[in-house]
Amino acid sequence: MLVLFATASLIDPSRAQLGPPPDFEHDVKASFVYTVAKFVEWPDRAFERPGAPLVFEVLGEDPLEEALQRAARGKTVNGHPVEILKAGDARDLTPCHVLYIGRSEAGRLRGVLDRVRDATVLTVGELESFAEDGGVMGLRLEQNMIRFEVNVDAAARAHLSISSKILKLGTVIRERKRARGAP
Secondary structure, three states: OEEOOOOHHHOOHHHHHHOOOOOHHHHHHHHHHHHHHOOEEOOHHHOOOOOOOEEEEEEOOOOHHHHHHHHHOOOEEOOEEEEEEEEOOHHHOOOOOEEEEOHHHHHHHHHHHHHOOOOOOEEEEOOOOOOOOOOOEEEEEEOOEEEEEEEHHHHHHOOOEEOHHHHOOOEEEOOOOOOOOOO
């Protein structure tokens, strides 16, 4: 399904005739990821203490980190201040609540998802079949609008509760249960 995402606030009206600014795509994605986080519930145990930061981490070479910094500057998510981190490599991952996996990690996706499989982490990425491969939310930008899929089984494994308001806007993915004895 298509999310009609308000992008008017991201474009300087004086530049509207020139087309979107160079960072437009990343700003739209970052705003979307930040907004979705407001519709996700993490278990209390996911935070060291009440009021602890909600940590977004960007893995790989992706300009989304800077866009997330702009989108979340001075903001909170469900009473938690927002902190943005960058990990250049899966070995550099720190505990986080939202992990955005950049396209540069395509060849290592399975390993990254396995590494955070038992953590309470909302995994987000734009790689082809991201949600089908075990990520929680796969997204892409088409004609300045975000389309996304949510793997509800991956979300349940991560002990995340995603609002029905988000689920009804995206495509829900369920992992196929393998028949007993099937490979």
